[in-house]
Structure formats: C-alpha cells, structure tokens
Amino acid sequence: MGNNPIEHIAWREEKLYLLDQRLLPHEIAFKVCDSYHDVVKAIKDMYVRGAPAIGISAAFGMTLAAGEALAKRLSSEKTRELLKAAAVDLANSRPTAVNLKWAIDKADQWLSKYDNASTVEIYKGLEQLALTIFNDDIINNRQIGFNGSKLVPQKAVILTHCNAGALATGGFGTALGVIRAAVEEGKIVSVLVDETRPLLQGARITAFELLNEGISATLITDNSAGYLMSTGKVDLIVVGADRIAANGDTANKIGTYSLAVLANYHNIPFYVAAPLSTVDLMIDSGHEIIIEERKEIEVTSLYGKSIAPEGIKALNYAFDVTPAELITAIVTEKGVIKKPDRNKIAAQFREGGFSFEEHID
Amino acid sequence: MGNNPIEHIAWREEKLYLLDQRLLPHEIAFKVCDSYHDVVKAIKDMYVRGAPAIGISAAFGMTLAAGEALAKRLSSEKTRELLKAAAVDLANSRPTAVNLKWAIDKADQWLSKYDNASTVEIYKGLEQLALTIFNDDIINNRQIGFNGSKLVPQKAVILTHCNAGALATGGFGTALGVIRAAVEEGKIVSVLVDETRPLLQGARITAFELLNEGISATLITDNSAGYLMSTGKVDLIVVGADRIAANGDTANKIGTYSLAVLANYHNIPFYVAAPLSTVDLMIDSGHEIIIEERKEIEVTSLYGKSIAPEGIKALNYAFDVTPAELITAIVTEKGVIKKPDRNKIAAQFREGGFSFEEHID
Numbered sequence: 001m002g003n004n005p006i007e008h009i010a011w012r013e014e015k016l017y018l019l020d021q022r023l024l025p026h027e028i029a030f031k032v033c034d035s036y037h038d039v040v041k042a043i044k045d046m047y048v049r050g051a052p053a054i055g056i057s058a059a060f061g062m063t064l065a066a067g068e069a070l071a072k073r074l075s076s077e078k079t080r081e082l083l084k085a086a087a088v089d090l091a092n093s094r095p096t097a098v099n100l101k102w103a104i105d106k107a108d109q110w111l112s113k114y115d116n117a118s119t120v121e122i123y124k125g126l127e128q129l130a131l132t133i134f135n136d137d138i139i140n141n142r143q144i145g146f147n148g149s150k151l152v153p154q155k156a157v158i159l160t161h162c163n164a165g166a167l168a169t170g171g172f173g174t175a176l177g178v179i180r181a182a183v184e185e186g187k188i189v190s191v192l193v194d195e196t197r198p199l200l201q202g203a204r205i206t207a208f209e210l211l212n213e214g215i216s217a218t219l220i221t222d223n224s225a226g227y228l229m230s231t232g233k234v235d236l237i238v239v240g241a242d243r244i245a246a247n248g249d250t251a252n253k254i255g256t257y258s259l260a261v262l263a264n265y266h267n268i269p270f271y272v273a274a275p276l277s278t279v280d281l282m283i284d285s286g287h288e289i290i291i292e293e294r295k296e297i298e299v300t301s302l303y304g305k306s307i308a309p310e311g312i313k314a315l316n317y318a319f320d321v322t323p324a325e326l327i328t329a330i331v332t333e334k335g336v337i338k339k340p341d342r343n344k345i346a347a348q349f350r351e352g353g354f355s356f357e358e359h360i361d
Numbered sequence: 362m363g364n365n366p367i368e369h370i371a372w373r374e375e376k377l378y379l380l381d382q383r384l385l386p387h388e389i390a391f392k393v394c395d396s397y398h399d400v401v402k403a404i405k406d407m408y409v410r411g412a413p414a415i416g417i418s419a420a421f422g423m424t425l426a427a428g429e430a431l432a433k434r435l436s437s438e439k440t441r442e443l444l445k446a447a448a449v450d451l452a453n454s455r456p457t458a459v460n461l462k463w464a465i466d467k468a469d470q471w472l473s474k475y476d477n478a479s480t481v482e483i484y485k486g487l488e489q490l491a492l493t494i495f496n497d498d499i500i501n502n503r504q505i506g507f508n509g510s511k512l513v514p515q516k517a518v519i520l521t522h523c524n525a526g527a528l529a530t531g532g533f534g535t536a537l538g539v540i541r542a543a544v545e546e547g548k549i550v551s552v553l554v555d556e557t558r559p560l561l562q563g564a565r566i567t568a569f570e571l572l573n574e575g576i577s578a579t580l581i582t583d584n585s586a587g588y589l590m591s592t593g594k595v596d597l598i599v600v601g602a603d604r605i606a607a608n609g610d611t612a613n614k615i616g617t618y619s620l621a622v623l624a625n626y627h628n629i630p631f632y633v634a635a636p637l638s639t640v641d642l643m644i645d646s647g648h649e650i651i652i653e654e655r656k657e658i659e660v661t662s663l664y665g666k667s668i669a670p671e672g673i674k675a676l677n678y679a680f681d682v683t684p685a686e687l688i689t690a691i692v693t694e695k696g697v698i699k700k701p702d703r704n705k706i707a708a709q710f711r712e713g714g715f716s717f718e719e720h721i722d
Contacts, residue, residue: 099518161584190674195660197558197582197670203661203669211670219660219675221558223583230618253553257585257591261626299556299580300564303666307556308564309386309572314580315553320588321468328480 043090050168055099059130067359137170140333145181164240190216241274247322248340286321411529416460420491498531523614525601551577558625576639602635609685609701610647
C-alpha cells in the first residue's frame with residue numbers, strides 16, 4: 001500500500017503483525033502482537049520505529065487491550081480500567097515521538113464520547129479508530145509528498161537522515177514521501193543517505209527502501225554530510241520529525257540538529273516533512289521536549305559485536321531538537337509552512353486534520 | 362615511551378614491528394615488516410594510521426629498502442634506484458597526510474647530501490634518520506602538549522575526533538597529547554570521544570588510550586556532537602591534522618569540518634594540534650589538498666558484517682578540509698598560533714624545527 005516495499009504493519013484476525021525492522025535489510029521477519037504488552041515491547045525495543053508508525057501501532061495496541069477485556073468478559077467499567085493501564089504503558093514506551101500520545105489521545109476521546117459503549121462496542125470502535133489512523137497516515141503522507149515535491153528542483157541531490165520512509169509511517173513516508181512524489185512527477189533525483197548511527201536506520205532501512213524502488217541512493221557516514229555540503233554536492237535536505245513544538249522547534253533523530261546548522265552555514269534549504277499529528281501544541285518550544293536517552297550498548301556495540309574497549313562509558317541520546325529558525329519550511333498534509341513560527345503553525349491546525357471526527361460523527 | 366600504552370612502533374633487529382591497529386581494542390597483534398613493500402601495505406591497509414605515525418613508518422620503510430639493497434649487494438647506484446622506487450611507493454601509499462612525504466623528503470635530502478655514501482653507509486644513515494624522526498616526534502608531541510595544555514581550563518569537557526593519540530604518532534599524541542599534558546598538570550578533564558565512522562578510530566583507539574590511562578572518557582556517535590554543543594556540554598574541541606596548508610587550512614579525518622562549523626556556531630574554541638612536519642608550505646590553501654577516497658565496503662560493512670542492503674553505493678572520503686577561519690588556534694611544538702594565517706605559520710617555520718640537521722652536521 002503506497003509504495004510500501006513490504007506490508008510492515010498489518011492487522012489480521014485480531015492480531016497486529018509488525019515487521020521486525022531491527023533485522024533489516026538482512027532478514028524479513030514479523031513480530032505477531034496479540035496483546036498490548038507485545039506492542040509496548042515492540043515499540044520499546046524498536047521492532048517498529050518512526051513516529052507515525054509507532055502512533056499507528058499504539059492505536060492497535062489499544063485495540064488489543066480491548067480485545068483482552070473482551071476475551072476475559074470484563075465489564076465495561078473493568079474494560080475502561082484496563083484501557084487506562086494500557087494507555088499509560090503504551091504512552092511511556094518511548095518518550096519523544098508525540099504521535100504515540102496523539103494516537104492514544106484519540107482513543108481516549110473516543111472512549112469519552114461513547115461512555116455507554118459495551119466492551120464489544122469499545123473493541124469495534126477502537127479497531128475502527130486504529131484502521132482510520134493507519135489509513136489517514138498514508139493519505140496524509142501522499143499529500144505531504146505532493147506538497148513537498150514542489151520544493152525539489154529537477155536533478156536535485158537530496159540528503160536525508162534516519163528513515164522517514166514508508167517503514168517509519170503507515171506507508172509512502174514523510175521525507176521519503178517528498179522524494180517519491182518528486183520521482184513520480186518525473187523528476188530525476190539522487191539521494192545521499194546518512195547511515196544514522198547508532199542504529200543505522202539510514203543504512204539499513206532508507207537505503208533498502210530507495211534501492212527497492214530504483215531511486216538513486218548513495219550511503220554516507222553521518223560525519224561526511226558537512227564536507228559534501230561544503231563542496232556544493234547537496235541541493236537540499238529533507239528529514240522527518242518525532243515531535244514539533246507549537247513554535248516549530250523540531251525533535252528528530254540525533255544528528256538532525258547538526259545537519260540543520262550545517263545547512264544554514266552553507267545556505268542549503270533544510271526541510272522537515274511531517275503530518276500535523278506530529279505537532280504538539282501543548283509544547284511551547286523545543287526546550288520542553290523530552291529527549292530519550294537509550295542504552296549505552298547501542299553505541300558501544302553493533303550487531304552484538306563490541307566496537308569499543310570494555311568499560312568505556314557512552315552517551316546515547318536518540319533525538320535532538322532543531323530550532324525553528326534553522327528550518328526553511330515544514331511540509332505537512334495541509335501545505336508548506338515557510339519560515340515556520342507559532343502563528344503559521346496554529347493557522348494550519350484551524351484548517352482541521354484528522355478525518356476520524358467526520359468519520360464517526 | 363611517552364604515555365604510550367603499547368610499543369606500537371618498534372625497530373628491532375633490522376625489522377619494523379607495527380601494532381595492527383585494525384584489531385584494536387579486541388586484539389593486540391603486530392605486523393612484522395621486513396621489506397618496504399610490507400610497510401606500503403601496512404600504511405595502505407591501515408595497520409598503522411595517524412599522520413605522524415605513517416611518516417615514521419615510511420622513514421623505516423626507506424631504511425628497509427636500503428637493507429634490501431645491502432642484502433642483494435647492490436652497487437651504490439643501484440641502491441639509489443631502489444630507494445627512488447621505494448620513495449614513490451611509500452609516498453603513494455596514502456595521499457592526504459603530508460608527514461609521509463615529509464619523511465621521505467628528509468631521506469632524499471640525506472641521500473643528496475651524502476652522494477658518495479656506500480650502501481652500508483646509506484643503510485646506517487637512513488636508519489639513524491628514521492630513529493631521529495621517531496624520537497623527535499615524541500619530543501615534539503610532549504612540547505605540543507605543554508603548549509596546548511594552557512588552553513585547557515580546569516574541569517574542561519573536551520571533545521575530540523578520530524585518534525590523534527600516542528598510537529597516531531611516535532608516542533604521547535598531538536590532540537591527546539594536549540589532554541594528557543593538562544592531566545599531568547593536575548587539571549581534571551573529561552573527554553567526549555567521537556566514535557569516528559567508518560573505521561571507528563575514536564571508539565576503538567582513542568577510547569582505548571584514555572581508558573588505559575584513567576582519563577574520564579565518554580563515547581558518542583559522531584552525529585551527537587552538535588546536540589551536545591547546543592546544550593552547553595562541550596568546553597573545547599581539539600583534533601589532530603593530516604596536512605595543514607600554508608594558509609592554515611587543515612585536512613583531518615572526515616567529520617572534522619562539521620565539528621569546526623558547529624563549534625563556530627556555538628562559540629566553542631576549536632583547536633588543531635600538530636607538529637610543524639604536518640604543515641605543507643608547498644600547498645597554498647586547502648583547495649589543493651588531495652582528499653583520499655577509500656573503498657565503499659568500509660562504509661557498507663563493519664567487522665566483515667554488512668550493514669546495508671547489497672548493491673547500495675557509498676561514498677567514503679577519508680578526510681575533509683577545515684578552513685583556517687574556523688580554527689581558533691593551531692598548536693605546534695613551537696607554540697600556539699591563534700587565528701592562524703599564512704604569515705603566522707611562516708614565522709614559526711623560520712624558528713626551525715627538525716633536529717636531524719643539527720644531529721648529522
């Protein structure tokens with residue numbers, strides 16, 4: 001669905017199938033989640049990653065929790081208790097991406113709205129919600145791609161970081177969605193792919209997606225990007241986002257901030273592509289975004305092989321924050337926000353976004 | 362010798378022993394070079410790396426070539442022919458670090474000066490030259506450390522890239538020499554170590570050296586440096602150099618340039634520590650420095666394990682060039698050149714440097 005090389009998220013017979021992205025590109029294997037606990041683990045351990053994809057997964061996690069209530073024949077009241085616990089666990093599975101919280105909030109809103117629903121109705125309602133979130137994400141990515149492709153010149157060399165592709169989302173991708181849409185429009189582009197240490201989502205996943213589609217891609221170490229910019233080899237940069245504050249400050253994979261500073265220094269456009277569900281209006285600025293710190297072993301080893309002397313300390317921040325003033329534009333499903341600021345972002349929200357409100361009303 | 366955790370370069374019984382740095386920190390093994398061809402291979406395949414260390418190795422390579430002439434009982438004329446071939450091969454083994462060329466030029470100068478020398482005398486002369494280059498490098502590093510340590514505040518958090526330590530030099534190190542000297546003077550410092558993809562000299566070698574000496578060290582991915590600077594966690598940056606142009610532009614390990622731009626943006630001092638033998642007065646500016654491009658497989662795999670999909674292209678520039686205007690100071694054995702430029706660098710050269718001229722005159 002939507003230039004998705006593999007059906008990496010699938011809901012079948014009341015189970016969630018998640019492609020184990022930790023094994024890419026060497027192995028294609030799926031984790032079957034039949035409880036919300038499985039989903040929490042899959043998000044925490046990064047079987048599934050990418051802000052929109054973990055949002056979608058969390059929505060199915062809530063559905064699985066309702067399924068558990070159904071199987072245990074819990075009362076409507078006990079079901080809501082279980083769902084509350086599931087919501088907390090899912091929301092805490094990773095701290096930085098807001099899509100997780102956004103999806104869970106949608107479930108909460110549904111539950112508040114239908115406060116007399118039976119357990120069966122809750123299950124059906126949350127399942128429908130998850131499917132809608134999933135489907136909307138793909139539609140939004142297509143629209144992000146369409147909006148963003150106008151920013152891509154013919155024969156552009158585009159640098160991207162981490163993976164904001166089909167596999168990070170419901171399908172099609174945000175940053176890679178922009179690239180895909182440009183290619184679909186007949187533009188010839190080539191992509192410089194930051195490998196993105198420590199977990200190598202660029203090398204393992206973005207390179208995999210681009211290669212599968214025959215889009216010209218060249219892998220580079222993260223520390224090469226600055227030099228390539230200085231030699232005039234980069235026309236634009238496009239990345240995804242894990243959380244965008246109300247003022248436009250953007251949390252994304254560690255290394256994004258460095259790219260933005262370097263792009264600024266070299267007068268290269270720096271674009272963020274993300275659905276409005278990534279914008280957190282409750283967060284005033286990037287200073288308030290919690291940055292996840294992950295285990296040292298992700299830095300000190302690779303594929304189980306130690307790459308540093310035993311006993312060395314390591315720091316492993318999973319994300320960083322790029323201030324709005326370093327972002328040339330934020331591309332959402334509603335349009336392109338050039339020189340993003342608080343007012344322009346709020347204006348896009350007033351245009352509305354998520355289709356489920358219409359869908360269930 | 363000189364805070365050298367291992368005797369990584371040793372000249373014994375007319376053979377050169379080089380620590381195989383590709384295997385660090387997991388294995389301590391040596392490559393025994395008994396011909397200059399072995400030295401060419403050791404430099405090319407990076408058993409030995411670091412600009413000063415490969416300069417020293419090349420000087421012993423010339424000695425081994427003279428030894429070959431001696432074993433084959435070549436005439437003085439044939440010996441000089443063999444040495445010419447060895448000089449070309451050694452100089453071409455890696456293109457960016459000038460210390461290689463510098464050491465070979467020293468041998469050439471010796472050969473020109475003693476144009477009546479017998480093969481035995483040539484062997485003895487070149488051996489003495491190599492030992493002097495080796496020894497001088499350690500002395501110079503100690504002096505670089507002494508000069509640079511004045512730039513290190515008490516309780517400084519110092520970021521470094523790649524390995525410019527004892528193992529990159531004759532001993533003690535350039536950038537790490539500055540850190541070691543600061544510690545010897547009683548300063549408490551802690552070091553953020555860029556892992557330095559693709560070959561991980563930071564993770565494997567710098568971390569190893571610092572850990573061995575009990576200097577507080579924390580490993581980070583290369584793409585974390587910018588974020589840490591933005592949060593005020595970095596007080597200064599010090600790196601080594603592979604070639605410094607007459608105007609102060611500096612080639613060093615890929616990623617150095619990005620650090621310099623980031624340091625500039627955050628008003629963090631950015632220091633280069635290198636002996637004068639790294640300065641190439643024949644090169645007017647950084648634009649003329651040849652940047653080595655290495656094999657794609659160094660980027661697409663690690664320890665023989667593929668980390669990217671088969672068939673993906675990769676770019677692997679080993680070095681980049683940092684323009685002088687981004688360098689707060691260059692620290693040499695002669696002193697600290699603040700805001701380096703052509704005139705200040707030329708002035709240091711007039712003060713003289715290498716001790717061998719006095720030694721053999």
